[in-house]
Amino acid sequence: MLSIVEIDRGTPAVKSDVQVTLSIDGRSITVPEGTSVMRAAAQAGINIPKLCATDMLEAFGSCRLCLVEIENRKGYPASCTTPVVEGMKVSTQTPKLADIRRGVMELYISDHPLDCLTCPANGHCELQDMAGVVGLREVRYGYDGANHVFAKTKQGDTNPHFVAKDESNPYFSFDPSKCIVCSRCVRACDEVQGTFALTIQGRGFESKVAASQNNRFLDSECVSCGACVQACPTATLSEKSLIDRGQAEHSVVTTCAYCGVGCSFRAEMKGEEIVRMVPNKDGHANHGHSCVKGRFAIGYATHPDRINTPMIRKKISDPWRIVSWEEAIAYAASEFKRLQATYGKFSIGGITSSRCTNEETYLVQKLVRAGFGNNNVDTCARVCHSPTGYGLKSTMGESAGTQDFDSIEQTDVVLVIGANPTDAHPVFGSQMKRRLRAGAKLIVADPRRIDLVRTPHIKADYHLKLKPGTNVALLNTLAHVIVTEGLVDEAFVAARCEPEAFAKWRTFVSQDKYSPEAMEAETGVPAAMVRSAARLYATGGNAAIYYGxxxxxxxxxxxxVMGIANLAMATGNIGREGVGVNPLRGQNNVQGSCDMGxxxxxxxxxxxxxxPVVRGSFEADWGVHLHDEPGLRxxxxxxxxxxxxxxxxxxEGEDIAQSDPNTQHVTAALQAMECVVVQDLFLNETAKYAHVFLPGSSFLEKDGTFVNAERRISRVRKVMEPKARYADWEATQLLANAMGYPMHYSHPSEIMDEIARLTPTFHGVSFDKIDTLGSIQWPCNEDHPEGTPVMHVNEFVRGKGRFMLTxxxxxxxxxxxxxxLILTTGRILSQYNVGAQTRRTANVMWHDEDRLEIHPHDAEERGIKEDDWVGVESRAGQTVLRARISERMQPGVVYTTFHFPGSGANVITTExxxxxTNCPEYKVTAVQVTRVDQPSEWQKRYQAFSNEQQALLDAAEAP
Amino acid sequence: MNIERLVTMANDISHYFAADPDQAAGAAAIADHLKKFWEPGMRKQIVAHLAGGGEGLEPLTRMGVQKLAELDNQVTAANSE
Known part of the structure; x- marks a missing residue:
């Protein structure tokens, strides 16, 4: 079912420089060449009846409902598949057309249940609407013949055409009895998602929708993105939440709080209750698509584990005490003041969250700098993309990606290095796959055979299966080939880059030691393949790098990161659409939290x-003296x-005890502190070491903005009141006031106004402007009043591009x-980061434990079989996981995810x-793997400590 | 802070700047990096460690930390004027 507020014009919008004018029902209308008659009519306000057409999919022409008459043409062409022609005269309603349409609808309804009043789609069913539109009054065929509707025939026998409901997917149900075989679901899976999990099986009256080889949805290749559910015109595919709650009555545009793609969603609501999340067709990052997390995995926001009252305790071995906000804030402030009085001004600090809004992040760093009087503020980007900031700033002058996502539509060669878009950035992954299916070439550099290497209708031209830890060696060999084979874009380099730095770099990468042949033993990538890949990247047209x-x-x-920027500059792949350097950000607001200082x-x-000038501007605005030295990371x-x-x-909203490396070191540090204040939705791993717990608010409970991987600033809108009374920005403000640094914001838009006032790249940004434009890519200022999709167009932000030695x-x-063995870590589609959100949803049906992936050869050597418990030991620690034997791995390399705290993936990772930047080396840890039959010592201690902390939470007493 | 950890971190930085054929430039870049990104207490500690013999600091790292000591002294001197 489509959104309750979006208008469906039947076929996708077309871009063309040529405009065509035609007449529809006597009205003159001008549209771009290539537009369908159906869409042109919709633009003129004429809605031609349709069932198999929707503007999220290419025209198909199967339902025969959208027929029209065109002057001087024979027959009754389908308006969805007929492109407009200059001077065309179209009639959308004639007695003959009315007859045909009624006849078609009569056939549809003769094989469709008549339970409209109790049907989940009631009120928003396209079939029901069309029956009304065509004026269907009778069904002369009756309902007794062959049908897909009833389980039994009239005679009481089993109906061979009937297929029972498939309820296997936790989020949507599939009721084949309501299917009209319009193929919209199949086409959505193919065109939008690119998974090709669905098909129409059989022919004629036998035709039916099937997932994979007639599997249940959950057992099929379906990735539960929900595009099919959105595309379905009837209740055949329906969200279970819609079935439970009924139709939404209003819809609010907001931004997903999962990955860095930053999909725009319509939260379809009844009062304060969410009926369903529907990706926004007008969303600039996602164009109406979503993944299983953003669309479905939102149950955590109302999960009973959420803690909605502040709590305090003197020691972490004490039970929690439920207190008022006032008492919790007063206690935290008095402790922070006591610590500063006893141990000095620099003895405390703060961590901002990449999950919170820009406004909230900004306030936390402001509290630290202005309220605490030091610069001990950092953010979780430290452990993911801080090198991106450093590397891109050094080479090009700005700590951000260079393009928008849509830039890939102009890309000829895609180079993916150290990223797994189909799992970690699925909606952009789908866009990338669409471009690859349309013919763009693909180079993947990854130790694992990620899905992108071989997926339906896509095969990487080169998979550079490097050894973990040899990225720089590989990038240098690519550069070596480009330089020594004369593939440098000399004109671009001469015009746009610093000549001395380039000359130094050219000499540096030309050294024999960086030839692919010399480095082959180190990287494990065949030299010939490196050479071919480098040539393709340098000469294959627009080449874009995506990395993670x-x-x-x-x-x-x-x-x-600098090596990547060097490659792009050397080949002139910067400063226009289709090229660039694109960091795929992990969390929803990693870019924003970095932007926010x-x-x-x-x-x-x-x-x-x-x-001094910058600091002076903040001192003047904030009314305090600010420290001029860097603080602690x-x-x-x-x-x-x-x-x-x-x-x-x-x-604020980070779980360092789970997400940061060398867990035992982290927990030792937490235990050494006297006042740890955690602001979060749940009693996360870090909160188990906390003295003050301040309840957080989910993205549904507040206003603000996120910045996605494209530098796109989008609005987060409040759809329900904060469950714990205050949004996160309000909690920070309370703490600041209690610390003696006054803050008096009454709405997050005022915070954004302050950010805009003090930040040149945000000068032109305001909530009003975002509301008007939908979203804005920074820089947005006097020079770029509507934002900047592509950066470094005529010159680099730093002036000349600077090649860096690598x-x-x-x-x-x-x-x-x-x-x-080398252990490397990563993530999976259904789970998100530390899993605090997704583990509290039905997404655990796809991934309910972290596994150790190991190559069959390594497994056999150790006598390890599928599902065996294996101990993984590094110099930092030991943990136990179950094994998954997988040829995606190369021999010598093992892999795991870190979504479950008990897995202890970060007990093994090192310092x-x-x-x-001190970004941890999560991706390379030397380990041994052995078969074991019990949990590790750390896991036993962890379990005991967690049980104890749960008991202290359960014992929490209200005053 | 654990001085061995700081020594490792400082050496890591110098390994990057060792690529510069101009050693003095490399040392200056190390000092600049430390100055920009290390909290003053950490800088003081690594400078003191060098003064005390600098165990574990590699040759180029030493040059960088020496440069840093000069930079930090300059600032201290300027502030006290």
Missing amino acids: LGVTEHSQGSTA SFPHEFTGYRHVSD IPNMFEAAIDGSFKGLYI EYVPTTEKVNARHP NSDWA
């Missing part, structure tokens, strides 16, 4: 705290806590006899980090 945490989360993360060394807009905070100089931390320095994390 497989690039950044390494000891040379920043170097690799969450890093300890910089204010909003990436300006260093030591810059998250890993530094842990070190400082363990050595006793860092005592208090305010953490020496390959192998990680110290090496395999040896004790730890002969190694990126040289420039």
